[in-house]
Amino acid sequence: MITITNLSKIFKNGDVEIKALNNVSFEVPDGQFLMVTGRSGSGKSTLLYQMGLLDHPTEGSMFIDDIDISKLSSEDRTSIRLNILGYIFQDYAILPSLSSLENVMVPLLMLGMSEKEAGEKAMMALKKVGLADRSVNLPSQLSGGQQQRVAIARAIAHEPRIIFADEPTANLDSETSDQILKVFLDLNKEGQTIVMVTHEPEYAALGHRILVLADGVIVSDISKSS
Amino acid sequence: MPKKKSFIENLNLDYRVGLFLATRELKRANKWTTGLIVFVMLLTFLNLVVVGGILVGLIQGATEADKKYSTGDILISSFLNKSYIEKTPEVVSTIQTLPNFKSVVVRYTGSARVESNYRTTLKPGELRDGVGTTLLGINPQNEKEFSGIDSFVIEGSFLDQSDNDSVVLGKNLLYKYTPIEAPGFQSLKDISIGSRVRITSGDISKEYYVKGIIGSKVDSFDFSVIMVDSEARKIIGRGDFNANQIAIKLLDNADSNISKASLLASGVGENARVQTHEEAMPKFLKDIQNTFAILGNAISSIGLVVAAITIFIVIFVNAITRRRYIGILKGIGISKRAIIISYILQSIFYALIGSLLGVIVVFGLLKPYFAQNPINFPFSDGILVATVSGTFTRVLILLIATVIAGYIPARMVAKRNTLDAILGR
Numbered sequence: 001m002i003t004i005t006n007l008s009k010i011f012k013n014g015d016v017e018i019k020a021l022n023n024v025s026f027e028v029p030d031g032q033f034l035m036v037t038g039r040s041g042s043g044k045s046t047l048l049y050q051m052g053l054l055d056h057p058t059e060g061s062m063f064i065d066d067i068d069i070s071k072l073s074s075e076d077r078t079s080i081r082l083n084i085l086g087y088i089f090q091d092y093a094i095l096p097s098l099s100s101l102e103n104v105m106v107p108l109l110m111l112g113m114s115e116k117e118a119g120e121k122a123m124m125a126l127k128k129v130g131l132a133d134r135s136v137n138l139p140s141q142l143s144g145g146q147q148q149r150v151a152i153a154r155a156i157a158h159e160p161r162i163i164f165a166d167e168p169t170a171n172l173d174s175e176t177s178d179q180i181l182k183v184f185l186d187l188n189k190e191g192q193t194i195v196m197v198t199h200e201p202e203y204a205a206l207g208h209r210i211l212v213l214a215d216g217v218i219v220s221d222i223s224k225s226s
Numbered sequence: 227m228p229k230k231k232s233f234i235e236n237l238n239l240d241y242r243v244g245l246f247l248a249t250r251e252l253k254r255a256n257k258w259t260t261g262l263i264v265f266v267m268l269l270t271f272l273n274l275v276v277v278g279g280i281l282v283g284l285i286q287g288a289t290e291a292d293k294k295y296s297t298g299d300i301l302i303s304s305f306l307n308k309s310y311i312e313k314t315p316e317v318v319s320t321i322q323t324l325p326n327f328k329s330v331v332v333r334y335t336g337s338a339r340v341e342s343n344y345r346t347t348l349k350p351g352e353l354r355d356g357v358g359t360t361l362l363g364i365n366p367q368n369e370k371e372f373s374g375i376d377s378f379v380i381e382g383s384f385l386d387q388s389d390n391d392s393v394v395l396g397k398n399l400l401y402k403y404t405p406i407e408a409p410g411f412q413s414l415k416d417i418s419i420g421s422r423v424r425i426t427s428g429d430i431s432k433e434y435y436v437k438g439i440i441g442s443k444v445d446s447f448d449f450s451v452i453m454v455d456s457e458a459r460k461i462i463g464r465g466d467f468n469a470n471q472i473a474i475k476l477l478d479n480a481d482s483n484i485s486k487a488s489l490l491a492s493g494v495g496e497n498a499r500v501q502t503h504e505e506a507m508p509k510f511l512k513d514i515q516n517t518f519a520i521l522g523n524a525i526s527s528i529g530l531v532v533a534a535i536t537i538f539i540v541i542f543v544n545a546i547t548r549r550r551y552i553g554i555l556k557g558i559g560i561s562k563r564a565i566i567i568s569y570i571l572q573s574i575f576y577a578l579i580g581s582l583l584g585v586i587v588v589f590g591l592l593k594p595y596f597a598q599n600p601i602n603f604p605f606s607d608g609i610l611v612a613t614v615s616g617t618f619t620r621v622l623i624l625l626i627a628t629v630i631a632g633y634i635p636a637r638m639v640a641k642r643n644t645l646d647a648i649l650g651r
Contacts, residue, residue, distance in 0.1 A: 052557075054557055054644050054645045054648070055645040078556060078559055078560075078561055078562070081557065081558065081559040082560070087557060087558065089554075089557075093554045093557065097551075098250050102250060106246070106247070106558065107558050109239075109246055110243050110560050112231075115246070154558065
C-alpha cells in the first residue's frame with residue numbers, strides 16, 4: 001500500500017515559484033493498476049518521480065506500507081528502488097554500453113545474484129517481453145519499441161512489488177504499444193502494483209483506477225468498481 | 227524495508243557490480259580513446275622512471291666506472307697519517323686467500339709536477355707550461371688485467387713493463403682535451419705522442435717520453451701521470467715495495483662487506499685503511515648522487531601530479547558525459563559506491579596497462595639500450611638506473627594516485643541528484 005499525504009513539489013526559478021504538485025493525497029492499494037493522466041505540465045511525471053523515489057517532495061509525506069520515505073537516507077532510498085520498485089522511463093533510459101541482457105542483469109547483480117543466476121533471470125524477463133532473440137544486441141542495434149521492452153524487462157526482472165511506468169508507450173507505434181500494455185496487464189494479473197502515466201485515454205481505461213491531474217492537483221479520481 | 231546487509235557483504239556486492247560495469251565499459255569503449263589514455267599513462271610512467279633513472283644514472287655511470295676500473299670492490303689505502311701501506315706484500319698475500327677473491331692490483335701514488343716546455347728559454351715574466359698532478363705507478367700487465375686501462379688509450383699506446391723512459395698522460399692534464407682557461411687552472415699545451423715531459427717529485431726530476439694519452443672518464447686515471455711501478459718508486463723515493471693503493475675485485479655476487487670483515491679479522495686493518503667501494507667513493511660523488519636522486523624524485527613527482535590530473539580529467543569528462551548513465555544506474559537501485567568502484571577500476575585498468583607497457587619499454591628496451599649505448603657525458607657514461615623494487619614502488623605510487631584521481635570525479639558526479647542526472651538538468 002502506498003499512502004501519499006499532502007504531497008507538494010515546488011520548483012523555484014529565481015523569485016518565481018512553480019507548484020508542480022499541490023497538496024496531493026491518495027492511496028494505492030496493493031495489486032492496483034493505477035493510471036495517472038492529464039495534460040502536459042499537469043504534474044504527472046513529477047508525481048511519478050516522487051513516488052518512484054527519484055526526487056524529494058517539497059512538502060508532504062509518502063509511506064510504502066509502514067515505511068516513511070521522507071525519513072530514509074539516500075542509501076535506503078536506493079535500496080528500496082532496487083528491492084521494491086521497478087521504474088520504466090519515458091525515454092527507456094537503458095545503458096548504451098550494455099547489451100539487452102546485461103541491462104537487465106545489472107539490478108539483479110546488485111541484489112546479490114551470481115552472474116549465472118542473474119543472466120538466467122534476465123533472459124526470462126526478456127522472454128516475457130518477447131526480446132530473447134535480441135539479448136546480445138546493444139541498445140544502438142534496437143528499435144525504440146525494443147529498447148522500451150528492454151527497459152520493461154529490467155524493471156520487472158527482479159519481481160518488484162510496485163512498477164512505475166512513465167508514458168511507456170509515448171514514442172511507440174500502436175502495435176508495439178499494445179504489446180507493452182499486454183505485458184503490464186499480465187504483470188498486474190500476477191499481483192504487481194502498477195502506477196502508469198499515460199496520455200492515451202484508451203490505455204488509461206485499461207487500469208483499475210484513473211487519476212486525473214491538472215496544474216498539480218487531482219481533479220478526478222475514478223475507480224472502475226465505482 | 228529490505229534486509230540490511232553487513233558492510234563487507236555490501237562492499238563485495240558493490241565491487242562485483244562495479245567490476246561488471248567497468249569491464250563492459252572498457253570492452254565497448256572507443257579503441258582509439260582507450261589507446262590514447264593508455265599512451266598517456268605509459269608516458270607518465272616513463273616520466274616517473276626514466277627521468278629520475280637517467281639523472282641518477284649519470285652519477286651511477288661514474289661510480290660504476292670508478293668501481294670497475296679504479297677502486298674495485300674493496301680498496302685498501304694508506305692511513306691518512308701514513309704515506310704508504312705497511313707490509314704491502316704480506317697484505318697482498320692475505321688478500322689472495324679471501325674466499326671470493328678474483329684479482330688484485332697494487333698502485334704507487336705520489337704528488338708530482340709535469341712540465342712540457344722546460345727546454346724552452348722563457349722570456350722575463352713568462353711561466354713554465356706545467357701542471358701539478360698525481361703520479362700513478364702500476365704494473366702495466368696487472369693493471370690491464372684488472373681494469374682494462376689500455377682500452378682507454380685515445381692517442382699512442384699503453385705502457386709495457388719495460389717502458390722505463392715513458393709515461394701515459396691523463397687527458398685532463400692536456401689543454402687540447404680540457405681547454406679551460408681560468409685563473410689557477412693549468413694544463414699542458416703542445417703535447418703529442420713522442421713529446422718529452424719533465425716530472426718532478428720532491429727533489430727528484432726525470433724526463434720521459436709521452437707514449438700515450440688516456441681518456442677513461444675515471445678521474446684517478448684522467449688526472450694522473452701513469453708510469454711503470456719501478457719508475458714511480460724511484461721518483462717518489464720509495465725504496466721498498468710498500469704501495470699506496472691496493473684494489474681488490476671479488477667474484478660476482480660476493481658481498482664486499484663480508485670480505486672487508488675477513489680482511490679486518492686477518493689484521494690488514496692494522497696496516498692500512500680497508501674500505502668497500504661505496505665507502506671509498508668520493509664524497510662529492512655521493513653528494514651529487516643524492517642531489518640527483520632528489521631532483522629525479524622532484525621531477526617524477528611533477529610527472530605524478532600530471533598523471534593524476536590526466537586521470538582526473540579523463541574520468542571527470544567520462545563521468546560528466548555519462549552523467550545520465552550514472553543517474554539511470556542510481557535510478558534502478560545501483561549504489562553510489564558500485565558506480566564509483568566501476569570508475570576506479572577503469573582508472574586502475576588504464577594505469578596498470580600503461581605501467582605494464584612502461585615496464586616492458588624500460589626493462590626490455592631502454593635499459594638494455596642505454597647499457598649498450600651509454601649517454602656520453604663529459605664526466606661519465608650515463609646509464610639508466612631502474613631497479614625492480616624502485617619500479618614496483620613507482621607503479622604502486624601511480625596506482626594510488628590513479629585511484630584517488632579516479633575516485634574524486636566519480637564521487638562528484640555520483641552524488642548529484644539522481645533525477646537531475648537522468649533528465650540532464
